[in-house]
Amino acid sequence: MIDHIGLQVSGYERSREFYRKVLAPLGGVLVMEVTAAQTGDGDHAGFGVQGVPNFWIGTSSNGMATGPVHIAFVAPNRAAVDDFFLIALAAGAKDNGPPGLRPHYHEHYYGAFVLDPDGHNIEAVCHRPE
Incomplete structure (x- = not known):
């Protein structure tokens, strides 16, 4: 039923590296990134297993982690x-x-x-x- 979920983060690079490290023991890797220019909002990183990004983090245009x-x-x-x-x-x-x-x-x-x-x-x- 659920394809993927995404969370807003306040520091893209910091959070991307955090999740890269903590998801590794679970088999999760950085599968892809999309830029603010591509999304029309913020930068986003998709993590997953077997090449499928089903957990995403990203910044919003307002730079807030809450939302x-x-x-x-x-x-x-x-x-x-x-x-x-x-x-x-x-x-x-x-x-x-x-x-x-x-x-x-x-x-x-x-x-x-x-x-x-x-x-x-x-x-x-x-x-x-x-």
Whole structure:
């Protein structure tokens, strides 16, 4: 059900190195990084096992470590991502990124983002090429 989760950090490099060290005994490694220029917000680092980044840290444009949590749910296909987005908006969520490809993550990354009633960044994502 959960694809990945993300936390905001106040010091990107410091936190990236901290998690690089503490996740190593658990088999976790730094899988990828995306820049503020790519995300439109802050720098982000994705950690995981077997090449799949499912724990993310990142800075926000305001530089604060406190703030909304990011949770992404697995969608079985792109139509489900589209439905998630429309239903979430109808249920009172705010648009935080309409359905679409996010090739800076990988070529088939298709996601949609909404802010829930408490301001948490909730995403539905499909990794399939359909």
